[in-house]
Amino acid sequence: MLDLGFVRGNLPLVEEKLRQRGADPAALLGDFHVLDGARREAITRAEQLKARRNELSQRVGALKRAGQDATALMEETRSIKEALDGLDAEAATLDEKMRQSLARIPNLTRDEVPSGRSEEQNVVVKTWGSPARFDFEPKPHWELGEQLGILDLERATKLSGARFAVYKGAGARLERALISFMLDRHTLEHGYTEVLPPFLVNSRSLFGTGQLPKFAEDLFRCADGQEFVEGEYRDNDHWLIPTAEVPVTNLFRDEILDETQLPICYAAYTPCFRAEAGAAGRDTRGIIRQHQFEKVELVKFARPEDSDAEHEKLTGDAERILEMLGLPYRRMLLCTGDTGFSSAKTYDLEVWLPGQGAYREISSCSNFESFQARRANIRYRPGNKGKTEFVHTLNGSGLAVGRTWLALVEHYQQADGTVLIPEVLRPYMNGMERIAASS
């Protein structure tokens, strides 16, 4: 969420930034200054009446203590109260409107983010490794997975419908190995603290990180309470997390952190659940796009002046996993139109998938600056200044485990249909060197 005062004082800039994102400034803040003016006027008038009422009440108290008559004053206070009812309601309504429209305005992208409509305009920042060359026709992971008996998509459909998977044998083991491998690197070598959060969160949390209200249709919600109503963020409803970002970032919601704690770096494994509304027909084969997938997520809370450097470091930490696994990738700087709602700047890591002959997203590393912190009210007290400030939050996949699984299977496939296991992973696979059909 942007700061109300900032939007008020920088309307042209905000409009320009929204346009760069491909958003419609008119729709998002068309009547901003009208609404803002009306809201402030209502507040001012209501507050003047309240000041008068409070003053009268005090005098009533004084008179009564002195044993004198106060009926005249009490009469005036009563009439103020009636006028106040309407005014207060009006101010509250306008305030809520402002709040809601503010909550739907995306973050401002940084100036170094390239302008662009879609992913076409994303910029390659670096490329690591090069796509493997095969002297045979590489197969997509769904064929390999089925032949090796490590992936069962058909039966998953029976259990849960489309976009679910069952992993078996070495396939299940591989998934678990990847999770452990990633967590070990991040906690043992990159300085993150492991967190295992709840997989269900309330709507307050989803508002905090920016999934609500705009992206409700992308989420799975448990039918254990009332309907979701925009503007009402409950702490007693339950939604499946779309990413560990939500519970982990919200750990410090409504808290004031000590500056000496920062940066706080967490690594969390969780399954992720996404409704994938609007993705109908996309990536229907294989496990690229699932309703449920595993992910190891990196989350940081940093001082504003450090968030850039922490963003680079975090992205590097994710990249290192790909490098250790020997998977070719490239780092993309997302353009304005492709940068997520809450993010000020995002790098995507794209891994090469031989089965598709394309680079596909396997990690997304974002600096949210104070956008989420303002929504979730996460602050810290800088130095010896008494004033609190919002922290900067960051996160990135480190990595999406399901996609790592399929990249690995496709990248390390052999002519005979087996899949080599990279050396760094073998300790996590009980020494297994390759996945063969009999396993």
Added chain:
RNA sequence: GGAGAGGUGGCCGAGCGGUUGAUGGCAGCGGUCUUGAAAACCGCCGAACCCGAAAGGGUUUCGUGAGUUCGAAUCUCACCCUCUCCGCCA
């Protein structure tokens, strides 16, 4: 699910209709003292919003929402959450 207790400022903890934004303690900040540090002592110290160029003024805020009252942290009701015990269960 049943019974009880409780939700107050960064933290702990008083207050239980009228100068209470809230006693006190801790932490933090500034100062005195000291070669330095500690201790001791003195002072400052919540947040959001509105008006104002500023100085400053005002409003709201004691889990949330309604209500009673001239006036509520304090009274009433509903709801939420936490803790303890019991039951059930991984």
